Amino acid sequence: MPVEETISLHDLFRVLKRRSVFIISTALFAVILTGIISYFFLTPIYQASTQILINQKQTEQIQVNAQDIQTNIQLINTYTVIIKSPAILSKVIENLDLDTTPALLEKKIKVETTQDSQVIKISVNDPEHYKSVDIANTIVEVLQEEIQILMNVNNVYILSPAVYLENPLPAKPNPLLNMTIAAVSGLMIGVGIAFLINYLDMTVKTERDIEELLGFPVIGIVSPITEVEVNKIKGLFGRIWGRGRQDV
Template sequence: MTLLELLQLMRKHLKLMIILPVACALVAAAVSYTMLPNTYTASTSMYVLAKQTANNSDNGVNYSNLNASQMLANDVSTLLKSDRIASDTAKDLHLDSLKGYSTKVTSETTSRVITLEVTGADPNTAATISNEMASNVSKVAQEVMDVQSVNVIDEATAPTAPSGPNRPMYVAVAFLAGLFIAIAIVVVSDMLNTKVRNADEIEELLGLPVIGRMPAIKGGK
Protein backbone atom coordinates (compact mmCIF):
# COMPACT_ATOMS: atom_id res chain seq x y z
CA MET A 1 0.00 0.00 0.00
CA THR A 2 1.38 3.37 -1.03
CA LEU A 3 1.17 6.54 1.02
CA LEU A 4 -1.35 7.99 -1.41
CA GLU A 5 -3.55 4.90 -1.04
CA LEU A 6 -3.31 5.15 2.73
CA LEU A 7 -4.33 8.82 2.67
CA GLN A 8 -7.26 8.01 0.43
CA LEU A 9 -8.28 5.21 2.77
CA MET A 10 -8.07 7.53 5.77
CA ARG A 11 -10.15 10.11 3.96
CA LYS A 12 -12.75 7.45 3.17
CA HIS A 13 -13.04 6.66 6.88
CA LEU A 14 -12.65 10.26 8.06
CA LYS A 15 -15.19 9.96 10.86
CA LEU A 16 -13.31 7.08 12.49
CA MET A 17 -9.98 8.91 12.03
CA ILE A 18 -11.38 11.87 13.97
CA ILE A 19 -13.64 10.26 16.57
CA LEU A 20 -11.26 7.57 17.88
CA PRO A 21 -8.21 9.83 18.55
CA VAL A 22 -10.41 12.51 20.14
CA ALA A 23 -12.12 9.90 22.31
CA CYS A 24 -8.75 8.55 23.49
CA ALA A 25 -7.53 12.07 24.26
CA LEU A 26 -10.68 12.86 26.26
CA VAL A 27 -10.34 9.66 28.30
CA ALA A 28 -6.68 10.44 29.04
CA ALA A 29 -7.57 13.99 30.04
CA ALA A 30 -10.35 12.80 32.33
CA VAL A 31 -8.10 10.24 34.02
CA SER A 32 -5.08 12.53 34.40
CA TYR A 33 -7.04 15.51 35.71
CA THR A 34 -9.31 13.62 38.09
CA MET A 35 -7.36 10.54 39.23
CA LEU A 36 -3.68 11.54 39.12
CA PRO A 37 -2.67 13.81 42.03
CA ASN A 38 -0.27 16.71 41.64
CA THR A 39 3.37 16.11 42.55
CA TYR A 40 5.85 18.70 43.79
CA THR A 41 9.64 18.80 43.48
CA ALA A 42 11.93 20.46 46.02
CA SER A 43 15.68 20.72 45.40
CA THR A 44 18.75 21.25 47.55
CA SER A 45 22.18 22.08 46.15
CA MET A 46 25.36 21.04 47.98
CA TYR A 47 29.08 21.67 47.69
CA VAL A 48 31.58 18.89 48.46
CA LEU A 49 34.76 19.96 50.23
CA ALA A 50 37.62 17.46 50.59
CA LYS A 51 40.02 17.42 53.51
CA GLN A 52 43.16 19.50 53.11
CA THR A 53 46.65 18.32 53.94
CA ALA A 54 48.72 20.57 56.21
CA ASN A 55 52.02 20.11 54.31
CA ASN A 56 50.73 21.40 50.96
CA SER A 57 51.42 24.87 49.68
CA ASP A 58 48.54 27.25 49.09
CA ASN A 59 48.44 26.52 45.36
CA GLY A 60 48.86 22.80 45.96
CA VAL A 61 46.05 22.79 48.51
CA ASN A 62 43.66 24.50 46.15
CA TYR A 63 44.52 22.23 43.24
CA SER A 64 44.39 18.99 45.20
CA ASN A 65 41.23 20.07 46.98
CA LEU A 66 39.58 20.76 43.61
CA ASN A 67 40.49 17.41 42.10
CA ALA A 68 39.71 15.38 45.20
CA SER A 69 36.36 17.06 45.70
CA GLN A 70 35.36 16.48 42.09
CA MET A 71 36.01 12.76 42.50
CA LEU A 72 34.29 12.63 45.88
CA ALA A 73 31.19 14.35 44.50
CA ASN A 74 30.25 11.17 42.63
CA ASP A 75 30.69 9.12 45.80
CA VAL A 76 28.50 11.50 47.78
CA SER A 77 25.89 11.34 45.02
CA THR A 78 25.82 7.56 45.37
CA LEU A 79 25.62 7.88 49.15
CA LEU A 80 22.53 10.08 48.79
CA LYS A 81 20.78 7.14 47.09
CA SER A 82 21.71 4.65 49.81
CA ASP A 83 19.29 2.97 52.19
CA ARG A 84 21.16 4.37 55.17
CA ILE A 85 20.45 7.98 54.21
CA ALA A 86 16.81 7.16 53.47
CA SER A 87 16.30 5.31 56.76
CA ASP A 88 18.12 7.96 58.83
CA THR A 89 16.07 10.70 57.21
CA ALA A 90 12.79 8.90 57.82
CA LYS A 91 13.77 8.26 61.44
CA ASP A 92 14.73 11.90 62.04
CA LEU A 93 11.44 13.10 60.57
CA HIS A 94 9.42 10.49 62.53
CA LEU A 95 8.24 8.79 59.35
CA ASP A 96 7.86 5.06 58.79
CA SER A 97 9.66 5.39 55.45
CA LEU A 98 10.12 7.73 52.52
CA LYS A 99 7.62 5.73 50.44
CA GLY A 100 5.78 7.96 48.00
CA TYR A 101 8.72 10.33 47.60
CA SER A 102 11.27 9.81 44.82
CA THR A 103 14.76 11.26 44.70
CA LYS A 104 16.97 12.37 41.84
CA VAL A 105 20.65 13.23 42.29
CA THR A 106 22.58 15.21 39.69
CA SER A 107 26.37 15.56 39.75
CA GLU A 108 28.71 16.36 36.88
CA THR A 109 32.27 15.08 36.80
CA THR A 110 33.66 18.60 36.36
CA SER A 111 31.72 20.12 39.24
CA ARG A 112 31.75 19.81 43.01
CA VAL A 113 28.10 20.85 43.19
CA ILE A 114 25.44 18.19 43.77
CA THR A 115 21.75 18.79 43.27
CA LEU A 116 19.21 16.67 45.13
CA GLU A 117 15.58 16.70 44.00
CA VAL A 118 12.78 15.14 46.06
CA THR A 119 9.37 14.68 44.46
CA GLY A 120 6.15 13.83 46.26
CA ALA A 121 2.52 14.72 46.84
CA ASP A 122 3.12 17.24 49.65
CA PRO A 123 5.35 20.26 48.86
CA ASN A 124 6.33 20.96 52.48
CA THR A 125 7.28 17.35 53.18
CA ALA A 126 9.28 17.17 49.95
CA ALA A 127 11.31 20.23 50.98
CA THR A 128 11.82 18.91 54.52
CA ILE A 129 13.02 15.53 53.26
CA SER A 130 15.41 17.15 50.79
CA ASN A 131 17.04 19.34 53.46
CA GLU A 132 17.22 16.49 55.99
CA MET A 133 18.86 14.17 53.46
CA ALA A 134 21.47 16.85 52.75
CA SER A 135 22.19 17.15 56.47
CA ASN A 136 22.47 13.39 56.93
CA VAL A 137 24.70 12.86 53.91
CA SER A 138 27.16 15.41 55.28
CA LYS A 139 27.40 13.51 58.59
CA VAL A 140 27.79 10.09 56.98
CA ALA A 141 30.27 11.34 54.35
CA GLN A 142 32.53 12.70 57.09
CA GLU A 143 32.40 9.34 58.84
CA VAL A 144 33.06 6.98 55.94
CA MET A 145 34.78 9.14 53.30
CA ASP A 146 37.71 11.52 53.08
CA VAL A 147 35.33 14.47 53.16
CA GLN A 148 35.73 17.61 55.22
CA SER A 149 32.11 18.64 54.77
CA VAL A 150 29.16 18.72 52.42
CA ASN A 151 27.95 22.29 52.60
CA VAL A 152 24.45 23.30 51.56
CA ILE A 153 24.40 26.08 48.98
CA ASP A 154 20.65 26.49 48.60
CA GLU A 155 18.18 24.93 50.98
CA ALA A 156 15.00 23.47 49.56
CA THR A 157 11.82 25.49 49.92
CA ALA A 158 8.28 24.25 49.51
CA PRO A 159 7.37 24.58 45.82
CA THR A 160 4.22 26.54 45.03
CA ALA A 161 3.57 25.03 41.59
CA PRO A 162 3.29 21.32 40.81
CA SER A 163 6.01 19.63 38.78
CA GLY A 164 3.77 16.84 37.55
CA PRO A 165 2.10 14.89 36.21
CA ASN A 166 2.65 16.10 32.66
CA ARG A 167 -1.01 16.01 31.71
CA PRO A 168 -0.69 17.65 28.26
CA MET A 169 1.85 14.98 27.30
CA TYR A 170 -0.52 12.21 28.40
CA VAL A 171 -3.32 13.71 26.30
CA ALA A 172 -1.04 14.08 23.27
CA VAL A 173 0.22 10.50 23.56
CA ALA A 174 -3.35 9.19 23.90
CA PHE A 175 -4.40 11.17 20.82
CA LEU A 176 -1.55 9.71 18.76
CA ALA A 177 -2.28 6.22 20.07
CA GLY A 178 -5.91 6.61 19.02
CA LEU A 179 -4.80 7.79 15.59
CA PHE A 180 -2.52 4.78 15.09
CA ILE A 181 -5.29 2.42 16.23
CA ALA A 182 -7.71 4.02 13.78
CA ILE A 183 -5.20 3.65 10.94
CA ALA A 184 -4.63 0.00 11.87
CA ILE A 185 -8.38 -0.66 11.89
CA VAL A 186 -9.00 0.84 8.46
CA VAL A 187 -5.94 -0.86 6.93
CA VAL A 188 -6.82 -4.30 8.30
CA SER A 189 -10.46 -3.83 7.33
CA ASP A 190 -9.46 -2.86 3.79
CA MET A 191 -7.15 -5.89 3.52
CA LEU A 192 -9.92 -8.25 4.62
CA ASN A 193 -12.43 -6.68 2.25
CA THR A 194 -9.94 -6.92 -0.60
CA LYS A 195 -9.32 -10.59 0.17
CA VAL A 196 -13.04 -11.33 0.15
CA ARG A 197 -13.55 -9.46 -3.11
CA ASN A 198 -10.68 -11.34 -4.75
CA ALA A 199 -12.09 -14.65 -3.58
CA ASP A 200 -15.49 -13.79 -5.00
CA GLU A 201 -13.94 -12.78 -8.32
CA ILE A 202 -11.97 -16.05 -8.57
CA GLU A 203 -15.05 -18.13 -7.75
CA GLU A 204 -17.12 -16.27 -10.31
CA LEU A 205 -14.40 -16.55 -12.97
CA LEU A 206 -13.73 -20.28 -12.55
CA GLY A 207 -17.17 -21.33 -11.46
CA LEU A 208 -15.48 -23.21 -8.61
CA PRO A 209 -15.50 -22.61 -4.87
CA VAL A 210 -12.33 -21.14 -3.40
CA ILE A 211 -10.58 -23.28 -0.79
CA GLY A 212 -12.07 -22.53 2.58
CA ARG A 213 -15.38 -21.38 1.12
CA MET A 214 -18.53 -23.49 0.89
CA PRO A 215 -19.74 -24.03 -2.67
CA ALA A 216 -22.82 -22.09 -3.60
CA ILE A 217 -25.99 -24.16 -3.64
CA LYS A 218 -28.13 -23.38 -6.64
CA GLY A 219 -31.79 -24.16 -6.48
CA GLY A 220 -33.67 -25.87 -9.28
CA LYS A 221 -36.09 -28.61 -10.20
Protein backbone atom coordinates in the same frame (compact mmCIF):
# COMPACT_ATOMS: atom_id res chain seq x y z
CA MET B 1 1.34 -18.43 -10.14
CA PRO B 2 0.55 -16.18 -7.16
CA VAL B 3 -0.71 -12.69 -7.84
CA GLU B 4 1.02 -9.93 -5.89
CA GLU B 5 -1.30 -7.32 -4.41
CA THR B 6 -0.10 -3.75 -4.63
CA ILE B 7 -1.57 -0.58 -3.23
CA SER B 8 -0.99 2.88 -4.69
CA LEU B 9 -0.71 6.22 -2.93
CA HIS B 10 -4.15 7.05 -4.29
CA ASP B 11 -5.55 3.98 -2.58
CA LEU B 12 -3.96 5.02 0.71
CA PHE B 13 -5.57 8.46 0.59
CA ARG B 14 -8.86 6.89 -0.44
CA VAL B 15 -8.85 4.65 2.62
CA LEU B 16 -7.86 7.55 4.90
CA LYS B 17 -10.63 9.72 3.46
CA ARG B 18 -13.24 7.00 3.77
CA ARG B 19 -12.25 6.24 7.39
CA SER B 20 -11.42 9.81 8.42
CA VAL B 21 -14.33 10.05 10.86
CA PHE B 22 -13.29 6.81 12.55
CA ILE B 23 -9.63 7.88 12.76
CA ILE B 24 -10.45 11.28 14.24
CA SER B 25 -12.93 9.71 16.67
CA THR B 26 -10.26 7.27 17.87
CA ALA B 27 -7.81 10.11 18.50
CA LEU B 28 -10.43 12.21 20.33
CA PHE B 29 -11.42 9.24 22.49
CA ALA B 30 -7.77 8.65 23.43
CA VAL B 31 -7.28 12.35 24.29
CA ILE B 32 -10.45 12.57 26.39
CA LEU B 33 -9.73 9.33 28.23
CA THR B 34 -6.14 10.36 28.96
CA GLY B 35 -7.25 13.81 30.13
CA ILE B 36 -9.79 12.33 32.54
CA ILE B 37 -7.22 9.90 33.95
CA SER B 38 -4.51 12.59 34.23
CA TYR B 39 -6.71 15.19 35.93
CA PHE B 40 -8.93 13.05 38.14
CA PHE B 41 -7.26 9.70 38.82
CA LEU B 42 -3.46 10.18 38.88
CA THR B 43 -1.98 11.49 42.13
CA PRO B 44 0.03 14.72 41.65
CA ILE B 45 3.70 14.34 42.55
CA TYR B 46 5.66 17.40 43.73
CA GLN B 47 9.41 17.82 43.53
CA ALA B 48 11.78 19.75 45.76
CA SER B 49 15.50 20.13 45.06
CA THR B 50 18.59 21.27 46.90
CA GLN B 51 22.18 21.75 45.76
CA ILE B 52 25.31 21.01 47.78
CA LEU B 53 29.02 21.53 47.18
CA ILE B 54 31.55 18.81 47.99
CA ASN B 55 35.18 19.63 48.86
CA GLN B 56 37.93 17.17 49.64
CA LYS B 57 38.61 18.64 53.05
CA GLN B 58 38.08 21.78 55.03
CA THR B 59 41.17 23.93 54.91
CA GLU B 60 42.23 27.47 55.66
CA GLN B 61 44.17 27.69 52.40
CA ILE B 62 42.72 30.18 49.99
CA GLN B 63 44.31 28.76 46.85
CA VAL B 64 43.13 25.43 45.48
CA ASN B 65 45.18 23.70 42.83
CA ALA B 66 43.91 21.56 39.93
CA GLN B 67 44.87 18.30 41.65
CA ASP B 68 42.67 19.15 44.63
CA ILE B 69 39.72 19.84 42.32
CA GLN B 70 40.25 16.53 40.49
CA THR B 71 40.35 14.69 43.80
CA ASN B 72 37.13 16.41 44.85
CA ILE B 73 35.44 15.29 41.63
CA GLN B 74 36.48 11.71 42.28
CA LEU B 75 34.67 11.88 45.62
CA ILE B 76 31.35 12.70 43.95
CA ASN B 77 30.51 9.09 43.06
CA THR B 78 31.15 8.03 46.63
CA TYR B 79 28.90 10.77 48.00
CA THR B 80 26.05 9.94 45.62
CA VAL B 81 26.05 6.40 47.05
CA ILE B 82 26.26 7.64 50.64
CA ILE B 83 23.33 10.02 50.17
CA LYS B 84 20.98 7.16 49.24
CA SER B 85 22.40 4.69 51.75
CA PRO B 86 20.41 3.37 54.75
CA ALA B 87 22.91 5.11 57.06
CA ILE B 88 21.57 8.49 55.87
CA LEU B 89 17.96 7.64 55.03
CA SER B 90 17.32 5.88 58.35
CA LYS B 91 18.30 9.08 60.17
CA VAL B 92 16.05 11.12 57.85
CA ILE B 93 13.10 8.84 58.59
CA GLU B 94 13.78 9.08 62.31
CA ASN B 95 14.16 12.87 62.35
CA LEU B 96 10.96 13.47 60.34
CA ASP B 97 9.04 10.55 61.88
CA LEU B 98 8.16 9.20 58.42
CA ASP B 99 6.03 6.10 58.00
CA THR B 100 8.29 4.43 55.43
CA THR B 101 11.47 2.42 54.99
CA PRO B 102 14.90 3.39 53.62
CA ALA B 103 14.25 1.26 50.52
CA LEU B 104 10.94 3.01 49.78
CA LEU B 105 12.36 6.44 50.54
CA GLU B 106 15.27 5.81 48.19
CA LYS B 107 12.84 5.45 45.28
CA LYS B 108 11.69 9.04 45.86
CA ILE B 109 15.20 10.47 45.73
CA LYS B 110 17.17 11.39 42.64
CA VAL B 111 20.83 12.42 42.87
CA GLU B 112 22.30 14.27 39.87
CA THR B 113 25.85 15.38 39.20
CA THR B 114 27.36 17.54 36.48
CA GLN B 115 30.46 16.43 34.64
CA ASP B 116 33.65 18.00 36.00
CA SER B 117 31.68 19.63 38.80
CA GLN B 118 31.71 19.33 42.59
CA VAL B 119 28.02 20.23 42.83
CA ILE B 120 25.40 17.60 43.63
CA LYS B 121 21.68 18.15 43.10
CA ILE B 122 19.32 16.19 45.34
CA SER B 123 15.66 16.00 44.22
CA VAL B 124 12.83 14.44 46.20
CA ASN B 125 9.41 13.49 44.81
CA ASP B 126 6.38 13.18 47.08
CA PRO B 127 2.59 13.62 46.81
CA GLU B 128 2.85 16.39 49.44
CA HIS B 129 4.92 19.44 48.57
CA TYR B 130 5.93 20.35 52.12
CA LYS B 131 7.12 16.80 52.78
CA SER B 132 9.34 16.77 49.68
CA VAL B 133 10.95 20.02 50.90
CA ASP B 134 11.46 18.65 54.42
CA ILE B 135 13.01 15.42 53.15
CA ALA B 136 15.41 17.19 50.77
CA ASN B 137 16.67 19.59 53.43
CA THR B 138 16.88 16.90 56.11
CA ILE B 139 18.97 14.67 53.84
CA VAL B 140 21.56 17.43 53.57
CA GLU B 141 21.51 18.10 57.31
CA VAL B 142 21.98 14.42 58.13
CA LEU B 143 24.68 14.11 55.47
CA GLN B 144 26.64 16.99 57.02
CA GLU B 145 26.52 15.25 60.40
CA GLU B 146 27.17 11.68 59.32
CA ILE B 147 29.92 12.45 56.81
CA GLN B 148 32.13 13.63 59.68
CA ILE B 149 31.84 10.14 61.19
CA LEU B 150 31.99 8.16 57.96
CA MET B 151 34.72 10.10 56.14
CA ASN B 152 36.25 12.10 59.02
CA VAL B 153 35.79 15.33 57.07
CA ASN B 154 33.47 18.31 57.14
CA ASN B 155 33.16 19.14 53.46
CA VAL B 156 29.45 19.39 52.61
CA TYR B 157 28.22 22.93 51.94
CA ILE B 158 24.68 23.96 51.04
CA LEU B 159 24.43 26.07 47.89
CA SER B 160 20.64 26.32 47.63
CA PRO B 161 18.22 24.65 50.05
CA ALA B 162 14.77 23.42 49.04
CA VAL B 163 12.10 26.07 49.61
CA TYR B 164 8.37 26.05 50.21
CA LEU B 165 6.17 27.45 47.43
CA GLU B 166 2.72 28.95 47.92
CA ASN B 167 1.28 27.51 44.72
CA PRO B 168 3.56 24.65 43.66
CA LEU B 169 3.03 22.93 40.34
CA PRO B 170 3.24 19.14 40.29
CA ALA B 171 6.24 17.63 38.52
CA LYS B 172 4.00 14.85 37.24
CA PRO B 173 1.67 13.94 35.76
CA ASN B 174 1.81 16.43 32.90
CA PRO B 175 -1.76 16.31 31.50
CA LEU B 176 -0.98 18.35 28.36
CA LEU B 177 2.00 16.17 27.48
CA ASN B 178 0.02 13.01 28.18
CA MET B 179 -2.88 14.22 26.01
CA THR B 180 -0.52 15.13 23.16
CA ILE B 181 1.02 11.67 23.25
CA ALA B 182 -2.48 10.17 23.41
CA ALA B 183 -3.54 12.16 20.32
CA VAL B 184 -0.58 10.92 18.29
CA SER B 185 -1.07 7.35 19.52
CA GLY B 186 -4.81 7.53 18.82
CA LEU B 187 -4.19 8.68 15.25
CA MET B 188 -1.70 5.88 14.67
CA ILE B 189 -4.06 3.28 16.11
CA GLY B 190 -7.00 4.68 14.11
CA VAL B 191 -5.02 4.57 10.86
CA GLY B 192 -3.85 1.04 11.59
CA ILE B 193 -7.37 -0.19 12.32
CA ALA B 194 -8.70 1.62 9.23
CA PHE B 195 -6.25 -0.17 6.95
CA LEU B 196 -6.95 -3.47 8.70
CA ILE B 197 -10.70 -3.07 8.19
CA ASN B 198 -10.13 -2.12 4.56
CA TYR B 199 -7.90 -5.19 4.06
CA LEU B 200 -10.46 -7.54 5.62
CA ASP B 201 -13.42 -5.94 3.81
CA MET B 202 -14.23 -8.24 0.86
CA THR B 203 -17.41 -6.47 -0.29
CA VAL B 204 -17.56 -5.09 -3.84
CA LYS B 205 -18.14 -1.34 -3.94
CA THR B 206 -16.77 -0.05 -7.26
CA GLU B 207 -16.22 -1.24 -10.81
CA ARG B 208 -12.51 -1.40 -10.06
CA ASP B 209 -13.25 -3.94 -7.32
CA ILE B 210 -15.10 -6.05 -9.90
CA GLU B 211 -12.16 -5.90 -12.33
CA GLU B 212 -9.71 -6.93 -9.63
CA LEU B 213 -12.00 -9.71 -8.36
CA LEU B 214 -13.03 -11.27 -11.70
CA GLY B 215 -10.13 -10.24 -13.88
CA PHE B 216 -12.44 -8.91 -16.62
CA PRO B 217 -12.93 -5.32 -17.77
CA VAL B 218 -16.24 -3.60 -17.00
CA ILE B 219 -18.05 -2.75 -20.25
CA GLY B 220 -21.21 -1.28 -18.81
CA ILE B 221 -22.64 0.24 -15.65
CA VAL B 222 -26.27 0.27 -14.48
CA SER B 223 -26.87 3.64 -12.93
CA PRO B 224 -28.86 3.70 -9.70
CA ILE B 225 -32.50 4.73 -10.04
CA THR B 226 -33.78 7.42 -7.73
CA GLU B 227 -37.19 7.38 -6.08
CA VAL B 228 -38.37 10.20 -8.36
CA GLU B 229 -37.44 8.19 -11.45
CA VAL B 230 -39.18 5.13 -10.02
CA ASN B 231 -42.36 7.17 -9.55
CA LYS B 232 -42.09 8.46 -13.12
CA ILE B 233 -41.73 4.91 -14.45
CA LYS B 234 -44.70 3.78 -12.38
CA GLY B 235 -46.77 6.66 -13.75
CA LEU B 236 -45.74 5.88 -17.32
CA PHE B 237 -46.67 2.22 -16.97
CA GLY B 238 -49.91 3.29 -15.32
CA ARG B 239 -50.86 5.47 -18.26
CA ILE B 240 -49.94 2.75 -20.75
CA TRP B 241 -51.97 0.21 -18.79
CA GLY B 242 -54.93 2.60 -18.67
CA ARG B 243 -54.87 3.19 -22.43
CA GLY B 244 -54.63 -0.53 -23.08
CA ARG B 245 -57.75 -1.22 -21.04
CA GLN B 246 -59.63 1.59 -22.84
CA ASP B 247 -58.75 0.08 -26.22
CA VAL B 248 -60.09 -3.25 -25.09
